[in-house]
Amino acid sequence: xxxxxxxxxxxxxxxxxxxxxxxxxxxxxxxxxxxxxxxxxxxxxxxxxxxxxxxxxxxxxxxxxxxxxxxxxxxxxxxxxxxxxxxxxxxxxxxxxxxxxxxxxxxxxxxxxxxxxxxxxxxxxxxxxxxxxxxxxxxxxxxxxxxxxxxxxxxxxxxxxxxxxxxxxxxxxxxxxxxxxxxxxxxxxxxxxxxxxxxxxxxxxxxxxxxxxxxxxxxxx
Numbered sequence: 001x002x003x004x005x006x007x008x009x010x011x012x013x014x015x016x017x018x019x020x021x022x023x024x025x026x027x028x029x030x031x032x033x034x035x036x037x038x039x040x041x042x043x044x045x046x047x048x049x050x051x052x053x054x055x056x057x058x059x060x061x062x063x064x065x066x067x068x069x070x071x072x073x074x075x076x077x078x079x080x081x082x083x084x085x086x087x088x089x090x091x092x093x094x095x096x097x098x099x100x101x102x103x104x105x106x107x108x109x110x111x112x113x114x115x116x117x118x119x120x121x122x123x124x125x126x127x128x129x130x131x132x133x134x135x136x137x138x139x140x141x142x143x144x145x146x147x148x149x150x151x152x153x154x155x156x157x158x159x160x161x162x163x164x165x166x167x168x169x170x171x172x173x174x175x176x177x178x179x180x181x182x183x184x185x186x187x188x189x190x191x192x193x194x195x196x197x198x199x200x201x202x203x204x205x206x207x208x209x210x211x212x213x214x215x216x217x218x219x220x221x
Contacts, residue, residue: 028065029216030189030201033160033175035142036108036133038096039067049216054183054207057083071096090114092127105134110146123151129158139165144177156180169193183208197221 027034029047039045044066051059058081065075072095079088092112100106110129116122129146144160160177170192178184187205194200199218206212 029199029218030191030203030214031142031162031164031173031175032185032187032203033142033144033162033177034108034110034129034131035140036096036098036106036131037100038071038073038094038108039065041067041070043067043221045218045220047216047218049201049214051212051214053212054185054210055083056210057081068093084118086116086118088114088116101135103135103137105132107132114148125150127158139163142175148179185212187212191218 029049044064046062046064048060048062051061053059059079060082061077061079063075063077065073068074072093074093075091077088077090080086081088090112092110094108094110097107097109098105108131110127110131112127114125114127116125125148127146127148129144132143134141134143140163142160142162142164144158146158147155148158149155157180158178160175162173162175162177164171164173170190173189173191174187175189176184176186185205185207187203189201189203191199191201197220199220200216201218202213202215204211204213
């Protein structure tokens with residue numbers, strides 16, 4: 001059972017999906033910073049969203065996730081950057097390393113691989129992410145620290161910090177995250193379950209001098 005305010009799905013470091021920065025990452029909507037919880041065994045969800053990213057890049061992403069076994073969630077993502085004609089895909093496994101706690105801190109880890117295909121060629125990049133979620137009466141705080149190794153480049157660090165709070169029918173979050181050699185992003189997000197098992201969400205933020213935003217939907221099963 002997940003005990004955070006809003007169960008996040010995945011913590012990917014994916015060039016082209018770009019929720020962390022211009023080069024990074026996927027997490028459970030509307031957060032870019034992942035939490036330490038996973039889907040229950042046999043439960044899953046599918047998220048899809050449109051994102052306007054730094055540099056006026058337009059992206060559409062579909063990302064399913066599924067609770068494969070106790071403490072293990074598998075996930076994938078497909079993304080199309082229509083502005084730069086770039087396709088991205090990824091697969092990963094997320095491992096919950098501690099029991100979920102409604103009060104206290106939980107730990108998880110992610111291992112995965114992302115593939116990016118553009119007109120000038122394709123690249124694979126393995127990545128990992130360490131996640132800590134601390135639940136308290138006033139909300140939940142999520143910490144991410146990871147790394148990605150793009151083809152032909154040195155390993156780059158990724159990081160993120162977020163705070164989310166349940167405001168009744170709406171959950172609000174604020175976060176700050178980035179990747180080494182890229183400008184960090186600060187953003188604010190809202191999500192709400194409009195009918196049973198269907199969530200609508202959105203974010204707005206700043207990366208350097210650019211305004212970035214996204215609109216998404218999540219279906220849970």
